[in-house]
Amino acid sequence: MVKVLDRPVRRGSKLIGYVSQRTVVDPELPLRGRDFVGFGLDGEKWGFSLPSKQRAAQVTEALRAVGALAYADAPVGKLSGGEQQRLFIAQALLSDPKIVLLDEPLSNLDIASASEIVKVVDGLRRSHGVTVLFVTHDINPLIEVMDRVIYLAAGRAAVGPVDQVVREEVLSKLYGYHVDVIRVGDRVVVLTP
Amino acid sequence: MLADPGVVQALLAGVIVAALCGFVGVFVVMRRQSFAGHAITDVGFTGGAGAPLAGLDPLAGLLAFSVIGSIVMARLGDKIRERDVATGVVLTASLGLGALFLFIQTRYVSQPAALLFGSIFAIRSGVLLTTMVVGAACVIALAILYRPLIFSTVNPETAAARGVPVKFISTAFLLIMGVAVAEAAQLVGVLLTTALLIGPASAAITFSRRVPWAILFAVIFGAVQMTLSIFLAYASYTWPPGGKGWPVSFFLGVLALGTFVIARFFSAGDSRRSESNEA
Numbered sequence: 001m002v003k004v005l006d007r008p009v010r011r012g013s014k015l016i017g018y019v020s021q022r023t024v025v026d027p028e029l030p031l032r033g034r035d036f037v038g039f040g041l042d043g044e045k046w047g048f049s050l051p052s053k054q055r056a057a058q059v060t061e062a063l064r065a066v067g068a069l070a071y072a073d074a075p076v077g078k079l080s081g082g083e084q085q086r087l088f089i090a091q092a093l094l095s096d097p098k099i100v101l102l103d104e105p106l107s108n109l110d111i112a113s114a115s116e117i118v119k120v121v122d123g124l125r126r127s128h129g130v131t132v133l134f135v136t137h138d139i140n141p142l143i144e145v146m147d148r149v150i151y152l153a154a155g156r157a158a159v160g161p162v163d164q165v166v167r168e169e170v171l172s173k174l175y176g177y178h179v180d181v182i183r184v185g186d187r188v189v190v191l192t193p
Numbered sequence: 194m195l196a197d198p199g200v201v202q203a204l205l206a207g208v209i210v211a212a213l214c215g216f217v218g219v220f221v222v223m224r225r226q227s228f229a230g231h232a233i234t235d236v237g238f239t240g241g242a243g244a245p246l247a248g249l250d251p252l253a254g255l256l257a258f259s260v261i262g263s264i265v266m267a268r269l270g271d272k273i274r275e276r277d278v279a280t281g282v283v284l285t286a287s288l289g290l291g292a293l294f295l296f297i298q299t300r301y302v303s304q305p306a307a308l309l310f311g312s313i314f315a316i317r318s319g320v321l322l323t324t325m326v327v328g329a330a331c332v333i334a335l336a337i338l339y340r341p342l343i344f345s346t347v348n349p350e351t352a353a354a355r356g357v358p359v360k361f362i363s364t365a366f367l368l369i370m371g372v373a374v375a376e377a378a379q380l381v382g383v384l385l386t387t388a389l390l391i392g393p394a395s396a397a398i399t400f401s402r403r404v405p406w407a408i409l410f411a412v413i414f415g416a417v418q419m420t421l422s423i424f425l426a427y428a429s430y431t432w433p434p435g436g437k438g439w440p441v442s443f444f445l446g447v448l449a450l451g452t453f454v455i456a457r458f459f460s461a462g463d464s465r466r467s468e469s470n471e472a
Contacts, residue, residue: 011353011356012353012354012355012356012357013356014355016354018350018351018354018355019351020348020350020351020354021350023348023350025347026223026225028398028399029223029347030219030223030398030401030402030403030404030406030407031343031347031402031403031404032402032403035403035404036347036348039340039343039344039347039348039351039352042340043340043341043344043352043355043357044341044344044352044355044356044357045340045341046337046338046339046340046341047336047337047339047340048336048339048340049340073402075402076347088351091348091351092351095355
């Protein structure tokens with residue numbers, strides 16, 4: 001039997017936070033960032049949530065953790081992609097998960113927002129003690145913050161710590177053609193043709 | 194005019210139905226199901242037109258077909274694109290059937306006309322009570338679905354990952370919508386029910402930042418539009434061509450459009466202001 005966190009797999013675990021691949025949020029949606037994040041706390045429960053100080057404090061704390069307090073009361077649909085991404089992450093954090101799955105959280109983000117999101121996630125995994133599984137097409141923004149890589153290419157996989165996988169000979173073998181791994185100062189960049 | 198028991202009944206039933214449609218409509222607009230909302234009323238029309246052929250009450254046929262239609266639509270399509278195609282398929286099949294029913298039962302022509310345009314001043318006894326009971330049931334059902342419904346509307350994948358039964362909620366919601374529009378259709382007719390479902394809700398949503406506020410405004414707009422329409426329809430007995438009142442549906446349609454345009458205008462001004470503040 002497959003077990004995750006010593007429990008049999010079932011649908012809808014609070015121990016796993018999930019940020020889906022970015023979906024378009026209707027600009028006219030009558031929902032504030034705060035309400036949106038709140039679904040992470042009790043979105044699956046029937047009925048409606050009555051105003052509660054404890055609930056509001058938990059939501060505010062999650063917003064603070066991702067640096068989204070400044071626009072917590074703005075309509076979700078009117079925020080930028082990077083701002084919305086922080087809200088998605090805050091929502092995933094609220095169920096106090098042990099594992100957070102992020103599906104392509106950097107897609108459609110500009111370089112600055114992408115590196116901001118990477119910083120936020122890296123900070124959270126340290127402060128909240130969560131395991132982060134981060135799916136991305138572009139490994140470069142993540143190279144300095146990853147513990148382990150599962151590198152999938154051409155139907156094959158290379159698994160291991162960053163310095164063992166992100167190497168010219170490993171990646172070139174994986175792709176089946178030559179890949180450059182360049183060191184610039186203390187940064188590592190993967191260049192595919 | 195309030196001495197006329199027909200008008201009082203019309204006002205009571207009309208306001209209940211308009212408020213209910215405003216409430217349901219906020220979710221319809223958020224879920225982008227306006228087309229499905231309109232289609233269900235047309236499917237209901239087929240039921241209403243066909244019921245006399247089976248010796249049944251047209252209103253029973255209307256309700257039965259609205260409910261069946263909404264379940265079929267929910268089962269056929271899930272994603273927005275599939276959903277519109279599924280809705281279109283059910284709609285055309287049903288309208289074809291409706292045309293056949295009308296063709297067969299030429300002797301009942303007056304009833305289908307009432308189905309299309311409603312007969313709010315001629316509410317039969319018992320309808321007011323049914324409207325109240327059904328309306329209350331819809332509101333209770335929506336209150337129970339409320340939070341997971343909004344969650345799965347905004348973010349279906351994450352909601353599913355958290356264990357929200359997204360498919361069940363989507364079917365249950367279409368069912369509630371089917372019942373609400375059938376209630377509205379018997380008063381204002383199937384053609385103008387969409388004005389009650391979409392008009393107040395879309396106007397309310399343009400300037401609301403929170404779902405509860407959008408619902409409150411939609412309910413108020415719906416109730417006010419209905420009341421005004423009934424008053425205007427009553428007053429129109431003395432207007433040209435004379436001797437006959439203008440249809441309530443006409444006023445509802447015009448007021449729905451008017452409210453929406455005004456709400457758009459205000460919300461456009463609002464967003465320009467906030468943009469210039471940021472700059």
